[in-house]
Amino acid sequence: MRLFWLASLSMFLILSQALMAHARGAPESFADLAERISPSVVNITTSTTVAARSGPQGIVPEGSPFEDLFRDFQDRNGQGDGGQPRRSSALGSGFVISEDGYIVTNNHVIDGADEISIEFFSGKVLPAKLVGTDPNTDIALLKVEGDDALPFVSFGNSDNARVGDWVMAMGNPLGQGFSVSAGIVSARNRALSGTYDDYIQTDAAINRGNSGGPLFNMDGDVIGVNTAILSPNGGSIGIGFSMASNVVTKVVDQLKQFGETRRGWLGVRIQDVTEDMVESLGLVSAKGALVSDVPEGPAKESGMQAGDVIVSFDGKDVDDTRQLVRIVGNTEVGKSVRVIVNRDGKSETLLVTLGRREEAERTFPASQTVPESEEPSTVDILGLTLSPLTSDLRAEMNLPDSAKGLAVTAVDETSEAFEKGLRAGDVITEAGQSQVLSVGDLEDRIAEARDAGRKSMLLLVSRGGDPRFVALSVEDTEQ
Incomplete structure (x- = not known):
């Protein structure tokens, strides 16, 4: 009996080790x-x-x-x-x-x-x-x-x-x-x-x-x-x-x-549905993409209206704006698709023939660079001294004409930004997953993060053409 028990235990250990090795899937060598x-x-x-x-x-002032x-x-x-x-x-x-x-x-x-x-x-x-x-x-x-x-x-x-x-x-x-x-x-x-x-x-x-x-x-x-x-x-x-x-x-x-x-284009401005919108929109849950504006384009031609909530696109359920944008972008240009929207608590089915996003962006650019005269020359925020990219700054920083964002011209050495490696010459291209073309854009992203109760925000920073993400605190310390 003792021998049987020992044999059973040995078999169990061998089997357990084999299963663990299989679960890990760790190669002996790459x-x-x-x-x-x-x-x-x-x-x-x-x-x-x-x-x-x-x-x-950048080292001594002109005329020094x-x-x-x-x-x-x-x-x-x-x-x-x-x-x-x-x-x-x-x-x-x-x-x-x-x-x-x-x-x-x-x-x-x-x-x-x-x-x-x-x-x-x-x-x-x-x-x-x-x-x-x-x-x-x-x-x-x-x-x-x-x-x-x-x-x-x-x-x-x-x-x-x-x-x-x-x-x-x-x-x-x-x-x-x-x-x-x-x-x-x-x-x-x-x-x-x-x-x-x-x-x-x-x-x-x-x-x-x-x-x-x-x-x-x-x-x-x-x-x-x-x-x-x-x-x-x-x-x-x-x-x-x-x-x-x-x-x-x-x-x-x-x-x-x-x-x-060549990406598909629906032609709407959208935002995520939040919990506090569910009841007023007649929805069951905070899913879908809320249409905030319908400019000239395929969606308007189909009868889509501001206030519609897109819940299905080409047979696929829509959870949020990010998913909808990806689905639309992956759909071939010129295809006619069925789009189901919630309008005043009732379902409506629309037939939309998609346009091409790249052509739409050339005709109706989503963002325009703020004229230099409307921006301060520099602004201090998050421990950074920032300036909108101008043609002179691009030339000085050896950036291509297509470069967009905010140039970091100085960093407070006592700041979190300096501690996390940001330096003069960096370019901030995005904040909170959105493009920033002006100081106002960055201030809006910071305000949105604070309003949402977030303690930090991701910045996409370009240095020498290499992008990296840096998280900086946006907690409001003002009394």
Whole structure:
């Protein structure tokens, strides 16, 4: 009997250990996977012509008696440009998705580049041409021409990735060359910087230079494109974000076919339904997208009205505004869809023929830059001295003409912002997941966060073309 009991116990322990090992799914090594997929990962180097500066910038005031001294110091250290345009280089990562040379990376890696150079794992270097970009998802598609078929990787289904799954990131961090890091999926469906975002959060180390590189699952399929980090100091602290492959594949397919994106457009201004609106709108729960305005466009032609609550679009239930925007954007232009709205407590079905969002944005831009005369030259807020981007500031900071946001011209060294790594020369492009073009935009986002009872707010900060998220306290300390 004792022997039977011991045998049963041993069998139970062996079975338990086997089940635990299966549940963990921890590989003994990532070496075989890394060896197999490394040849498809590339380093990207870009070269850009930067306009010449007229003199010492940002250190001494114009006309200062120290201006000549500082100019001499710059020249001795190779920083002077003698009034001539100069070349600026940047590094990033990418990956090959077809044997004929299509390469995916981030838009911010190649934005404004005059020349793009691709270095392969083998050491081979080829020039690349830009096929198309999508700033909304920060994705760009490149193409190289070579004599031989290139090793490539395939996209996986990011919807199958679960929190806790092992993942592996590859790229060119801090210009160190090909590098591998591993971690797990920390969270899913993060929406941190834009309308169409679906980020996978991971603790796999991602640093500057990893931008545009792939995030692999254990089958060697790409389930994300490494894009940004949340960090107080600019380095990896285990909170990185990769754009989900199911977003990227749709963008890449359109860039390959058209050289640009073609998203569906409904033509409404919407906001989320809150709990205090439910009763007055005749709804059962706080779901749907409340139509706040219906300008000229497809929705107006269908009879949609301000005050309607969109509860279903093309057969899909609508939970909130973010979901509706993504569903509409993923629907082909020109398709006629059924939209169910709640109007005064009753359901109405409308037939809407979608337009194209990109054309609508060119015709009816969602945001206009506030004239410089309507903005103060600088303002102090959250420990930051901020100024709206002007043409002079863009030139001084070596930014492209398309750059938008608020320039950080100074940081209070006793502030939380300084502690978390913000510095003069940074550009704040978004606050609270919304674009900021003026000081007023930022003040509105701060007020909204405070009104909602939030203690902090995410800022999307660009430094040298690399974006990262920084959370700053917005608690009102005024008495």
